[in-house]
Amino acid sequence: MEIAGERRRCSFALVSKVRNYGGDFEIARSVTLLHDQFEVILFEGATATRYVKYFAGMALNRLAGMGGVTVLRADRMKISPVDDRRAFVQIDGELGGKLPAEIRIVPNALYAAGAPEYGG
Secondary structure: OEEOOEEOOOOEEEEEOOOEEOOOEEOOOOOOOOOOOEEEEEEOOOOHHHHHHHHHHHHOOOOOOOOOEEEEEEOEEEEOOHHHOOOEEEEOOEEEEEOOEEEEOOOOOOOOOOOHHHOO
16 A cells, blocks of 8 residues: 555555444544545454454554554555455445555545436
């Protein structure tokens, strides 16, 4: 992942403008729809044990500062797979495509995809 010209490795990234993820889990704790930046949470490591630890940190509201977790703010980022591996992008629980991808804030814009009654 490239954020502000700096490359970072992660096994899972959450890019959000809302506090909750997957229902009631507050992961992006300091972001609102009104901010002009995303909150980006990067998780390192790919073992099940690591993600059990992350889940516990999330449940206890202690993700920030946890080893292997980085919390950033950004208005754009580029995401590329490692070693040409196939990796997918999820947008609000739906398949959004595959990597590489660029995610960015477009000020004063709203785009609604998948709404055929509105031309989507």
